[in-house]
Amino acid sequence: MTQDAPIYLVDVLGIGDTEISDYSVRFSSNRGFHMSVMDAYYMEHDALVRHISTRRWTDPTKRSRRHNIPASKVIQLVELSEGGRGRWLFVGVFHVGGIISSIDGGESYEMVEDERFAKFDARVVVDYQRPLFQGQLDYPLAGRSYSASVREGLVIHHVSSSRISALPFPGFEKVRLTYAQLRAVVNEAEWETALASVQAVYLQTDRLTGWHYVGSAYSQRGNERGLLSRWQEYVGGDHTGGNARLKSLSPEYIEENFEYSILEIFDMHASPRDIIHREHWWMDTLSSVYRTSTSHPHGYNSVREREHDEPKL
Numbered sequence: 001m002t003q004d005a006p007i008y009l010v011d012v013l014g015i016g017d018t019e020i021s022d023y024s025v026r027f028s029s030n031r032g033f034h035m036s037v038m039d040a041y042y043m044e045h046d047a048l049v050r051h052i053s054t055r056r057w058t059d060p061t062k063r064s065r066r067h068n069i070p071a072s073k074v075i076q077l078v079e080l081s082e083g084g085r086g087r088w089l090f091v092g093v094f095h096v097g098g099i100i101s102s103i104d105g106g107e108s109y110e111m112v113e114d115e116r117f118a119k120f121d122a123r124v125v126v127d128y129q130r131p132l133f134q135g136q137l138d139y140p141l142a143g144r145s146y147s148a149s150v151r152e153g154l155v156i157h158h159v160s161s162s163r164i165s166a167l168p169f170p171g172f173e174k175v176r177l178t179y180a181q182l183r184a185v186v187n188e189a190e191w192e193t194a195l196a197s198v199q200a201v202y203l204q205t206d207r208l209t210g211w212h213y214v215g216s217a218y219s220q221r222g223n224e225r226g227l228l229s230r231w232q233e234y235v236g237g238d239h240t241g242g243n244a245r246l247k248s249l250s251p252e253y254i255e256e257n258f259e260y261s262i263l264e265i266f267d268m269h270a271s272p273r274d275i276i277h278r279e280h281w282w283m284d285t286l287s288s289v290y291r292t293s294t295s296h297p298h299g300y301n302s303v304r305e306r307e308h309d310e311p312k313l
Contacts (some may be wrong), residue, residue: 009075009090009126009154010141013117021142024071025150027088027128028052028078028137041091041122041163049111052076052091055099056107067137069096069109074138077126087157090124093117122163127155162188169194175262179239179255186232196225199266201279203286204246204300208257212288213243213300216279218272226268231260245290245300280306 015023028051040048056066074096077088097110139150162184169190177185185191204213217230233241239254240246246254263282266275283289288299289306 006152006155008152009124009156010151012124012156012159013075013093013120015141020151021140022071023073023075023093023142024069024138024140025075025077025154026052026069026138028076048078048091050108052078053094053108053111054106055109056105066107069138070140072096073114074111075141077128080125086127086129088126088128089122090120090126092121120159123160125157125160127157128153172198172200172262172265175260177260179258179260182231182260183235186228186235192228195228195231197268198226199268199270199272199275200227200230200262201264201275201282202227202230203261203263203282205259205261206257206300207259209298211298211300212286213246214263214279214283214286214288215241215243216275218266218270218275219268227262227265234260243300243305244302276308 010020010023040051055068072095074094076091076094078091080087080089093114093116094111095114097112100108100110102108139146141147141151172194185195199216199218201214201216204215205211206213215230217227219226219229230241238247238251239258240249264278266278283299283301283306286299288301289303290297290299290301291303
């Protein structure tokens with residue numbers, strides 16, 4: 001038995017020979033879409049589904065080309081630019097319905113997700129090199145001369161324990177998470193290790209209003225795990241970390257509208273006082289302090305937080 005024999009996507013999904021003729025696989029590029037696949041999966045899922053269900057584009061230069069789905073069910077893969085050429089993210093299996101026409105000349109399929117495979121969504125990453133038909137999006141998995149080679153070319157790269165970990169930790173400077181993503185990363189091993197290794201000044205952004213909240217995470221008592229501990233606090237409870245202005249928002253509002261990123265990191269030996277000074281610098285830089293004397297305040301930090309110069313006990 002070959003130790004490194006490839007594992008194929010159809011086998012992981014459990015699609016047997018008796019039903020393979022019902023399926024095609026569609027390879028959708030992420031070019032032309034306005035955000036990364038993983039961001040879209042959490043933040044604009046409906047827009048992502050519309051993108052992958054396109055049959056004919058509104059762009060006049062592409063309008064003459066129709067990309068038909070030649071089966072009643074489609075395995076949907078989307079290109080991962082972060083993973084390099086030939087790497088694809090599984091985003092679901094869909095039942096293919098009728099064609100919807102738009103007033104600007106575009107066409108898309110009605111697509112309803114098959115819940116049988118939903119547990120694999122955004123967790124399975126596949127390595128696959130596109131065949132010679134570069135303009136083709138859809139390939140039936142049975143009935144064509146190339147069908148067997150397509151099935152055998154869909155090799156599993158990895159299956160993640162959670163959806164957020166379908167992509168590796170991107171580096172501290174590239175972290176930007178929705179609340180749903182934040183909730184996932186604080187329980188994902190690779191992210192836990194990274195976030196627990198640093199102290200930090202971090203940023204919360206209300207995407208609806210543009211308001212900011214600048215916070216700091218430091219390990220004063222020795223038993224806290226840097227930024228990880230602080231972000232775990234936000235996942236639990238009311239998601240406010242005790243901030244008075246954030247408490248005026250509902251947990252549902254925060255879950256729907258807040259985004260989390262990292263402004264600056266420090267090693268675990270850095271002084272809490274130094275981190276607080278940098279936190280204040282970022283508050284001033286981003287104008288995140290709510291001051292009643294300002295005609296248009298636009299931040300969630302309080303004056304008390306800005307003036308507090310001692311590490312919190």
